Amino acid sequence: MFLRINRVCRTLQRFPSIFGGALRNNTTSAAKADPALKPRTIFSGIQPTGIPHLGNYLGALSNWVKIQNANPQDKHIFSVVGWHALTLPQNPKELAAARRxxxxxLLAIGIDPKRSIIFHQDSNAMHTELAWILSCITPTGKLRRMTSWKTRLAQSRNANDESEVDESLLNAGLLTYPVLQAADILLYKATHVPVGEDQTQHLELSRDIADAFNRAFAPKFFPLPAALITPAKRILSLKDPTAKMSKSAPDAASRILFTDTAAQIAAKVRSAVTDSIASGVTFDPVARPGTSNLLAILAACAGEDVHAVAARCAGMSHGALKAEVAGAVEALVAGPRAEFARIRTDAGYLDQVAAEGAAAARELSARTMAQVRAKIGLT
Structure with missing residues (x-):
């Protein structure tokens, strides 16, 4: 539900096809408040796992900007969730750099601190306080049924090549981090959480936990957060178009990073797997996955329907298609990439925005925690 992986409205204006529009009522980035719409509180987080790749950028992060600009009445809260990163081994220096x-x-791609609260989750200890309280009403059976836990357990077994390996090899944080996710959301009484269609299980657990607290201590205290299903562009590996683009893939040429230069982007796209069919370009994800992936990338960068793009490119060679894809990707990321390069060196600005965001987050969450403590008897 939270991504494992921007300051300026002018960045949005450079790329209206990706960052324009909205997710509700077809409003635009210049949306005006609609008094008929009930304000929502929207929360989402992303892990500090290094530089995002094109799939992260097109599939999820751009939706945060659309959500932020959809309706000014909504409250938007976006967080870099450092505590979640600790469920896996981390080099402290690398984690500190990735966190920053x-x-x-997030600032570079258009999350605006004047419109949204943006902060480091680990700067607000009330996240972990609420997580402990919620863990005390969450059955371990529910946590063991989570797909994420089952996946980690299966990976552990495969790594040890022993079918009898059990969960004793995994740390407790991997089991309980969905409770921390629930705390992240409920601490701000969020009403909506942006998720892809394949990320709804954790949100369902958050709803279950909220309902359990409400039934035990105070009816309707926590809203049951609803899924805000966001349109996700499925971007596949340039080297293995049967798998999603991933930062963990061993071949660095399989992914385009947010910070790649124009030359690096062009080289990676040129080396992308296509197919041996020489007569034109068609969109057929089953028979031509590599070619179809390039068409999907081109369509996502241009903000067009992939079938329309395929029709336009039908007479192209693979070489010509790759050149067009590389150009479209570079046109999309060049502005935000330059903004990121500028912002990341401005430590004073980053520290100021983070501090202001953390103060705003703590102010909101302090109200919730005071009420929670009173409800459960810790006053």
Missing amino acids: DMFAI
């Missing part, structure tokens, strides 16, 4: 870089990236 991710914050700078």
